[in-house]
Amino acid sequence: MGLLSIVKGIVFFLVFAAIVFSVVLLVFDGKIPALNKAKNNNNKKNDSKGAKGTSNKSKDDSKKGEVKIATTQEFLDFEDIQIFNKDNPMGIIVRNNKTEFIGIVEVFGINYNLLSVEEREILEVSFGKLLNGIDYPIQIYVQSRKLDIDKYENRYEARLGEIKKNIDSLTSRYNFATENNENGENNAVIVELADKINKLTNQYNYGEEIKEYMMARSKQKNILERKYYLVITHKHNNKMFEEALTYEELLKNAFFDIANKANSIISSLQRSKLGGKMLNAVELAEVLYSAYNKSESSIYKISNALKSQFSHLYTTATPVELKTIARQIDEVERMKDEELRKLRELQEKEQEEAEGYYDLDVNYSPLTEAGASYRLKKPQG
Known part of the structure; x- marks a missing residue:
């Protein structure tokens, strides 16, 4: 009877210990995620506060002055x-x-x-x-x-x-x-x-x-x-x-x-x-460009770039209206010169006829071998 009671006591203790251990595991298994979640929430809050602080600091820095990016031209020794x-x-x-x-x-x-x-x-x-x-x-x-x-x-x-x-x-x-x-x-x-x-x-x-x-x-x-x-x-x-x-x-x-x-x-x-x-x-620019770009100065010339408007934002040509007007003026001048030429020829012909000369046109024939024009004097009387 004494041994049986001891065995029962040991079994009861083990069962009780197992129950207690299970309960403890269940409790801690539920609390740890809750603690982690709370910790994560606290970290997020702290991060948001830090981000706000950083943004406020960057705003303050931007208010003090923007970052200036230096260009190559600023390193040149002239302005x-x-x-x-x-x-x-x-x-x-x-x-x-x-x-x-x-x-x-x-x-x-x-x-x-x-x-x-x-x-x-x-x-x-x-x-x-x-x-x-x-x-x-x-x-x-x-x-x-x-x-x-x-x-x-x-x-x-x-x-x-x-x-x-x-x-x-x-x-x-x-x-x-x-x-x-x-x-x-x-x-x-x-x-x-x-x-x-x-x-x-x-x-x-x-x-x-x-x-x-x-x-x-x-x-x-x-x-x-x-x-x-x-x-x-x-x-x-x-x-x-x-x-x-x-x-x-x-x-x-x-x-x-x-x-x-x-x-x-x-x-x-x-x-x-x-x-x-x-x-x-332009010649000053050529001297400076040759000093700073020795190998390229013989290829890229400032004078040629200015004439061709190579570095210009946009290039322009003569308007079509002006080209049309210039062409019409040239046409009028050409017609005027043609009329003056015809007038001079007419005056010369009238003068020759008044002096007693006339033109004789000879067409092609085996004797002359070519057409020709001869100026003959009118017979007297």
Whole structure:
């Protein structure tokens, strides 16, 4: 009996312990998701509060100032290129917050090796006097760039076109003199015209050969040329003026100061058997573009881009109405010239008839072998 009661007690304890453990598991299994849910809700609330705080902070930062994105142009050492006016396209470079202005004078080179000893000494003395006469700061800038063969090609083509026109004009005169040389009175004129035509033809052929040689040579090898510049600077000093000047007034003072200095330098260069000129705005842009883009400056030219309006937002053409008006004006002028020509022919014919001449037209026949028109004098009486 004692052993049986002990076994029953153990079994009862185990059953009771199992029931208690099951209840505990059920309770904690229900509470833990609830606790997690509550914790997640608290985290969401905290996140929303943090997000609101961040958004408020970003709004405050945006109120303080927007983030500025720097462009490539801001890293350049100049701000703008200005011209004086359309009639005088002299250009200056604006830099240093519109307080410093720069003008450039190009000095035309001379072949020093071809000069004699005396000419070299004269050139050196003259150039020394030029430098000693300058009492303001200047800079000497030498730029090497690929030879602009298009400029020389256009120059040759323009000159060859002029020679071709002269040849055509002389050829017309030669043919007219030959056709009206029945008695030999135009022999001297014909010989002179033939000599001129021969000389111009030789010049034209020689020019064509030179142009073809230059184009072939430039394609085979890059030819470099040197440009020599004198840089003139004008700096604005606010202390010299009682009131602050406007930007237009600053430009006006800079233009006059740089122009006076440039003219003085150019005059001194001419006395030294050298030449020079003040660069305009397009030429200044070419110099700067060649300095910053050495490899592309020979391909992309500022002057060609401006002529073709390559970088323009939009391009315009002549309106159709203006083209129609121009065509009508040309048509009226042509009709007017035709009427004047007919009137002159009629007047000449009436004058010839009054003087006793008439035209005899002969059609084609085996004897004459061609049609012809003869001017005969009327018989007297």
